[in-house]
Amino acid sequence: MICHRLSPGTYHELSALGRTPDPERWIEEVEEFLFVDVPAQRGAANGSVALLVLEEGVTVAAAAHRPHARFLAEHLQALVVPPDKRGAGLAEPALRAVIEHLHTELGQHHVIWHVHVENAPMRTISGRVGDEVLQDGDYLVFIHP
Amino acid sequence: MLLGDAAFLAGWDRESQQRFVDGFTEALAESVRTGDPQPARFFLDVNQRAAERATSNSPAFTGEVSDEAAAVLEGRLAVRR
Numbered sequence: 001m002i003c004h005r006l007s008p009g010t011y012h013e014l015s016a017l018g019r020t021p022d023p024e025r026w027i028e029e030v031e032e033f034l035f036v037d038v039p040a041q042r043g044a045a046n047g048s049v050a051l052l053v054l055e056e057g058v059t060v061a062a063a064a065h066r067p068h069a070r071f072l073a074e075h076l077q078a079l080v081v082p083p084d085k086r087g088a089g090l091a092e093p094a095l096r097a098v099i100e101h102l103h104t105e106l107g108q109h110h111v112i113w114h115v116h117v118e119n120a121p122m123r124t125i126s127g128r129v130g131d132e133v134l135q136d137g138d139y140l141v142f143i144h145p
Numbered sequence: 146m147l148l149g150d151a152a153f154l155a156g157w158d159r160e161s162q163q164r165f166v167d168g169f170t171e172a173l174a175e176s177v178r179t180g181d182p183q184p185a186r187f188f189l190d191v192n193q194r195a196a197e198r199a200t201s202n203s204p205a206f207t208g209e210v211s212d213e214a215a216a217v218l219e220g221r222l223a224v225r226r
Contacts, residue, residue, distance in 0.1 A: 008168035009175030012187035026203075033206050040192045041164055043200025044207040068208050070215070071222040075208045110222055114205035133221060136214035139204055143221055 001060065001097035003105075006050040011039035013052060017062055017082040026116045034078045038064045048077060051101065053094045060085055061094035065102060065111075073110035073143070074102045079122075092125045099129065099144050114139040151189065153196035165192055 006013060014035050020027050037045035045064065053061035061081045068075035079098060081091050102108045111130070115122045117138050126132065130144035154162055172188035175181075204210060210218060 008171040008188055009184055011172070011191070012183045015183075015187055029201050029203060030205070033201055033203075036191045036194050037200050037206075039188065040195035041168070042161075042192075042195040044202065045200070068225070070208060070210070070225055071218060072225050073222050077206050077208075112208070112218075112222070114203075114208075116205065134214055134217050136204065136210050141210065141214065141218070143218075 001053050001055045001093055003063075003097055003101035004052045004054055006039075006052060008039070011050065013059070014039065014050065014062060017059065017080065018084060020083045024118070026118060030078050030080060034062055034064050034080055038078075044077070051098060053097050055090070055093075060090045061098075063094075063098045065098070068112055071110070071112065073112045074106060074108040076102070076111055076113035079113075091121065092128060095125060095129050109145075111144045113142050115142060116140075151193075153193055157196075168192075 017035070019031055019035070023031065033045060034050070037043055038048045038050045041048070048064045048066040051063045051065070052059050053063065059082070061079060063076065063080070064078045065074050065076045076098060079091070079095055081094060099111050102111050113126070115126050117123070117135065117140060123140060126140070126142045130142040133141050133143050135141070154165060157165070169185065169188055172184040176183070176185040
């Protein structure tokens with residue numbers, strides 16, 4: 001898988017991913033963040049970079065990241081697999097591809113991300129890819145490496 | 146090419162307005178280059194939508210952590226000065 005950075009001229013490619021029908025609150029929240037706030041660079045997405053993750057030319061995930069505000073690490077703010085591609089085992093290689101991209105392209109040694117405690121699949125995947133450091137409120141915090 | 150209402154820009158600070166202008170310029174250039182209105186229309190739509198609602202302050206997006214969590218994380222990560 002490879003990561004493709006989006007810009008104002010290509011943000012519209014996010015619309016092809018589709019939205020989750022009747023989503024859980026936290027799924028809707030992350031989709032709004034990735035598909036609206038990031039291209040609009042609003043709020044916590046100010047300075048965020050949007051990525052598409054492609055496998056053999058097909059988009060299998062989208063992600064957003066920016067330098068962490070407090071720690072010397074890259075903050076992976078969102079990772080979404082399109083609804084029509086979920087359940088195919090794509091999330092873990094997509095997460096690994098994004099982390100590899102951040103390490104290689106940005107020279108970021110550490111990547112940090114939060115997973116909602118109700119997001120069981122992402123909790124499992126994140127545990128395989130990174131280290132679960134702690135639970136902070138409703139979120140688990142992971143770091144790689 | 147009808148794009149929509151950009152009146153929401155009037156309430157933004159100068160930095161946000163400039164950021165929009167820079168981004169919209171790029172999106173519009175792409176639309177002109179390809180003959181496809183989608184890049185410009187999408188950019189305008191998401192900015193209009195973002196202006197209509199409060200953005201999320203979820204720690205997943207902001208990176209904010211409690212003091213207790215910060216103390217643990219500082220054992221693993223250097224703090225940005």
